[in-house]
Amino acid sequence: MRLRSFQRGLRIGAIAFAILTYLILIGLPTRLGVVAMPVLALLTALIFWVALRGGKSKQALAYRAPAPLLLTGATAGLVAGLLTAALIAGFARLLAAGVNVQPYLDKIVPMNIAALYGVMPGAVVTGDLPAWSWLWQAILLTLAGIVGVLLVLSERALRQRTWSTGGTLRWLTILLPFILLTFVIWLGNPDVTLGGNNRGTLRLLAAMAAIGSALFALRAARPGREQRVLALLLLLGLAYLPFTLDQFQNSVMGIVFIFVMMGLGLNIVVGFAGLLDLGYVAFFAIGAYVYAFLSAPFASPAFSALLTSLGIPADGPLISFWAAIPITMLTAGLGGVLLGIPVLRLRGDYLAIVTLGFGEIIRLFMLNMSDLTNGPRGLLNVAPPYLFGYSLGNPRDIFILALLGAGVIAFAAYRLDGSRLGRAWIAMREDEDVAQATGVNLVQTKLLAFAIGALFAGLAGQLYAARQTNIFPDNFTLFVSVDTLSLVIVGGMGSIPGVVLGALALKGLPEVLRGIDEYRIVTFAALLVVMMIVRPEGILPSTRRRRELHDIGGPASESAALEPALPSDYRTLDGGKP
Amino acid sequence: MTSTIRSSTSYRVRRQAATTRWVVRGLGLIGLALLVWRVVTVGLAESYPLSFWISQALNGLVLGGVYALVALGYTLVYGILLMINFAHGEVMMIGAFTGVFALQFFTALGWMSGPTTMVVLALLLIAAAGMLGSIVTGVTLERVAYRPLRGAPRLVPLISAIGASLFLQYSVLLVFGVSPRTYTRPPLLEGGFRVGDVFVPYTGVIIFVLSLLLMLALYLIVQRTKLGKAMRAVAEDKGTAALMGIDVDRVIVFTFILSAALAGAAGVMLGFHNTVVKFNSGFVPGLKAFTAAVLGGIGNIPGAMVGALLLGLIEAIGPSALGIPTEYKDIIAFSVLVIVLIFRPSGLLGEVVSEKKA
Numbered sequence: 001m002r003l004r005s006f007q008r009g010l011r012i013g014a015i016a017f018a019i020l021t022y023l024i025l026i027g028l029p030t031r032l033g034v035v036a037m038p039v040l041a042l043l044t045a046l047i048f049w050v051a052l053r054g055g056k057s058k059q060a061l062a063y064r065a066p067a068p069l070l071l072t073g074a075t076a077g078l079v080a081g082l083l084t085a086a087l088i089a090g091f092a093r094l095l096a097a098g099v100n101v102q103p104y105l106d107k108i109v110p111m112n113i114a115a116l117y118g119v120m121p122g123a124v125v126t127g128d129l130p131a132w133s134w135l136w137q138a139i140l141l142t143l144a145g146i147v148g149v150l151l152v153l154s155e156r157a158l159r160q161r162t163w164s165t166g167g168t169l170r171w172l173t174i175l176l177p178f179i180l181l182t183f184v185i186w187l188g189n190p191d192v193t194l195g196g197n198n199r200g201t202l203r204l205l206a207a208m209a210a211i212g213s214a215l216f217a218l219r220a221a222r223p224g225r226e227q228r229v230l231a232l233l234l235l236l237g238l239a240y241l242p243f244t245l246d247q248f249q250n251s252v253m254g255i256v257f258i259f260v261m262m263g264l265g266l267n268i269v270v271g272f273a274g275l276l277d278l279g280y281v282a283f284f285a286i287g288a289y290v291y292a293f294l295s296a297p298f299a300s301p302a303f304s305a306l307l308t309s310l311g312i313p314a315d316g317p318l319i320s321f322w323a324a325i326p327i328t329m330l331t332a333g334l335g336g337v338l339l340g341i342p343v344l345r346l347r348g349d350y351l352a353i354v355t356l357g358f359g360e361i362i363r364l365f366m367l368n369m370s371d372l373t374n375g376p377r378g379l380l381n382v383a384p385p386y387l388f389g390y391s392l393g394n395p396r397d398i399f400i401l402a403l404l405g406a407g408v409i410a411f412a413a414y415r416l417d418g419s420r421l422g423r424a425w426i427a428m429r430e431d432e433d434v435a436q437a438t439g440v441n442l443v444q445t446k447l448l449a450f451a452i453g454a455l456f457a458g459l460a461g462q463l464y465a466a467r468q469t470n471i472f473p474d475n476f477t478l479f480v481s482v483d484t485l486s487l488v489i490v491g492g493m494g495s496i497p498g499v500v501l502g503a504l505a506l507k508g509l510p511e512v513l514r515g516i517d518e519y520r521i522v523t524f525a526a527l528l529v530v531m532m533i534v535r536p537e538g539i540l541p542s543t544r545r546r547r548e549l550h551d552i553g554g555p556a557s558e559s560a561a562l563e564p565a566l567p568s569d570y571r572t573l574d575g576g577k578p
Numbered sequence: 579m580t581s582t583i584r585s586s587t588s589y590r591v592r593r594q595a596a597t598t599r600w601v602v603r604g605l606g607l608i609g610l611a612l613l614v615w616r617v618v619t620v621g622l623a624e625s626y627p628l629s630f631w632i633s634q635a636l637n638g639l640v641l642g643g644v645y646a647l648v649a650l651g652y653t654l655v656y657g658i659l660l661m662i663n664f665a666h667g668e669v670m671m672i673g674a675f676t677g678v679f680a681l682q683f684f685t686a687l688g689w690m691s692g693p694t695t696m697v698v699l700a701l702l703l704i705a706a707a708g709m710l711g712s713i714v715t716g717v718t719l720e721r722v723a724y725r726p727l728r729g730a731p732r733l734v735p736l737i738s739a740i741g742a743s744l745f746l747q748y749s750v751l752l753v754f755g756v757s758p759r760t761y762t763r764p765p766l767l768e769g770g771f772r773v774g775d776v777f778v779p780y781t782g783v784i785i786f787v788l789s790l791l792l793m794l795a796l797y798l799i800v801q802r803t804k805l806g807k808a809m810r811a812v813a814e815d816k817g818t819a820a821l822m823g824i825d826v827d828r829v830i831v832f833t834f835i836l837s838a839a840l841a842g843a844a845g846v847m848l849g850f851h852n853t854v855v856k857f858n859s860g861f862v863p864g865l866k867a868f869t870a871a872v873l874g875g876i877g878n879i880p881g882a883m884v885g886a887l888l889l890g891l892i893e894a895i896g897p898s899a900l901g902i903p904t905e906y907k908d909i910i911a912f913s914v915l916v917i918v919l920i921f922r923p924s925g926l927l928g929e930v931v932s933e934k935k936a
Contacts, residue, residue, distance in 0.1 A: 522744075532727060
């Protein structure tokens with residue numbers, strides 16, 4: 001038993017060492033400065049906590065006895081500490097010897113290593129380092145191991161107590177968005193000095209938290225009058241947001257809600273109808289480009305030549321933003337049908353790759369058809385929307401428009417969800433053959449899913465073009481599709497509030513964290529993986545999906561595709577692995 | 579009574595499905611006819627010399643060989659886990675990076691400018707290093723990002739794979755920096771020989787022959803060894819295979835090792851072919867290889883080879899045959915994919931897998 005705890009400690013220590021090495025290699029210490037080592041130790045303690053508790057079920061946690069746990073934790077800490085200290089010392093030696101490591105490992109520079117020692121970069125170059133610092137580093141990480149154990153034990157103690165989480169928590173959830181909103185408005189007061197230079201960021205964060213918590217509040221409220229009143233109040237609060245936020249905050253919120261529009265559309269295709277579409281950006285691009293053609297025909301050489309030959313002046317917008325809405329939406333919808341027809345008979349992964357190819361084809365056309373789309377130079381001077389002669393191009397108005405658009409689409413999606421068509425989609429998602437046998441017209445249902453999803457993406461694209469005023473093929477890469485799909489899945493597939501939350505988390509937070517821009521994508525990607533492992537149904541799942549993914553008692557079927565997932569079960573069978 | 583109602587419904591539904599099928603096929607035929615017309619009127623009218631076509635075709639075969647190695651990785655993993663390993667292109671890219679570091683190491687040792695045997699040995703070691711780098715990445719990937727998700731609905735591992743792909747790409751960007759690494763070819767690999775009017779570069783020949791050899795090796799492993807047999811059994815039915823005493827986890831890890839090794843070799847070869855590697859240089863070849871795997875019928879090993887060679891050929895010949903700029907070669911590749919899937923929804927050679935629940 002003791003030997004096993006020891007071995008487990010060795011393994012956890014090695015994993016922690018690998019993670020620490022990675023963090024050092026990507027240059028995190030440079031960013032952290034003098035506190036690099038303590039912060040890394042804290043991170044390691046969290047890693048140990050997660051690794052030591054093993055599994056996410058309560059039972060797994062309860063079985064861990066304190067003494068072996070302490071042995072494991074201390075071993076892990078010591079192993080990670082010694083290895084890391086050796087690694088750092090090795091790098092320090094190399095740098096002191098004057099070796100230029102940077103061509104091989106970009107981030108291994110004196111500043112990075114010096115931060116780990118808590119000294120000036122010059123000391124590393126001259127090799128003038130404290131003699132016993134390796135011991136200090138090792139001890140710090142061993143302590144992290146022990147802290148990890150304490151965290152596990154305290155978590156267990158907390159879990160064993162039963163909490164009376166009755167009305168108070170529910171009322172807190174309901175009141176939280178209002179508290180946050182008040183906080184946002186209070187922060188907007190010029191006399192307030194809270195947050196110093198980061199006040200704007202804090203405010204944006206609070207605003208996003210307010211919207212996010214509003215979704216939870218709606219879920220916590222009792223259906224009926226309570227929910228309706230709450231929804232009305234929250235809508236009022238939301239409507240006030242654009243007027244209190246500043247330019248930058250509004251522009252971030254604008255892009256977030258444009259992605260909410262996209263996500264709601266994709267949610268219909270993927271979440272409701274179960275058609276995995278990796279080329280969704282195509283419709284977004286179609287919407288943006290069609291609006292650009294209509295509002296700035298002079299930007300496209302071929303199109304303006306055609307118009308002039310027809311005797312139509314091409315030096316201004318052809319039609320207004322509002323009149324263009326049906327045209328862009330219908331064009332995008334047509335694109336959806338055109339994509340839908342050839343893929344009618346394809347299933348699952350074949351569908352994914354063909355839609356992905358379709359998205360790429362559209363982008364490549366935009367990149368290479370220079371006559372029409374001006375190629376990589378893009379279409380410039382797209383007109384913002386006008387209302388009674390006033391330009392609505394500033395971030396605040398774009399945010400309002402995006403809110404309105406998202407609201408309309410959310411309403412449409414909500415009504416579709418419960419409609420005959422929506423139920424047909426769900427039937428088709430669950431089993432195409434059975435759906436067909438019960439009288440669902442597969443062709444019509446599938447094409448409608450693609451077309452309606454595309455309509456919404458077209459609208460989002462138009463608004464995006466009006467927001468950017470200059471659009472380039474590079475705005476419409478595969479990553480837009482991937483981002484949209486991820487936000488739908490992170491939020492909770494098939495769930496409308498989930499899409500909003502997903503967009504806030506995946507499009508909003510990275511904008512807020514511009515300061516650590518470099519690590520944005522890596523963090524996002526790692527989160528995506530972790531999210532899939534820990535909570536595959538999304539943050540705010542639809543009820544149906546949550547049941548699907550957590551139905552442990554359900555009958556196990558033979559094929560992997562049909563199996564109701566057994567994540568927690570599987571893990572315990574797999575042994576208490578880290 | 580009930581039976582008549584049911585049969586009439588199913589008759590209507592069946593007729594509907596048949597109509598759609600013919601509409602789709604008709605559209606496909608029209609597309610095909612347009613394609614042929616275009617080739618006849620433009621491609622043949624341009625009157626390139628025959629040697630041009632041959633050398634283009636050779637280029638295509640070389641590219642196809644590399645695609646085939648990567649496509650096999652997709653197909654192997656798909657065959658067993660029914661999952662698109664979206665990060666496979668990145669596994670290849672990391673192999674290429676390991677290869678470039680090995681190359682720098684041997685250049686520093688002076689092996690690359692030494693006698694021929696030395697250079698050949700160094701090249702083999704570089705390829706081995708690339709394969710090793712890929713294998714480590716592939717196995718870690720399986721352990722961290724895919725194994726905890728086994729048995730989850732299909733979309734879940736796919737998203738995890740997309741996350742892993744992004745993570746690997748941008749980690750490489752952070753760790754190694756933005757500047758691309760160059761594969762400096764040793765003098766031995768420079769140049770080529772002439773057959774008539776056609777110039778054949780040495781790298782091309784080596785890449786093509788090597789990829790054929792690796793495919794043969796894979797075929798032998800899958801068909802003749804005990805582990806290969808276990809792989810086929812697991813691909814057929816995981817549960818039953820486990821009942822027969824096969825360690826499913828081990829077989830899956832072995833599959834990842836095989837596919838990563840092929841990807842690593844492909845990465846090194848592509849490195850010597852293109853002479854540069856960057857953090858995102860695995861993405862497009864990965865996408866192409868995946869297209870190739872689907873074209874041939876995903877989950878089907880001969881299918882991946884055929885699909886990849888075909889895709890390479892089409893990409894190389896297509897633009898000049900259609901008389902359009904080479905920038906459109908990706909469009910041609912994807913269009914071919916769509917047209918093939920219209921007629922054969924499960925790829926050229928794929929039959930069995932797509933009949934399972936997709």
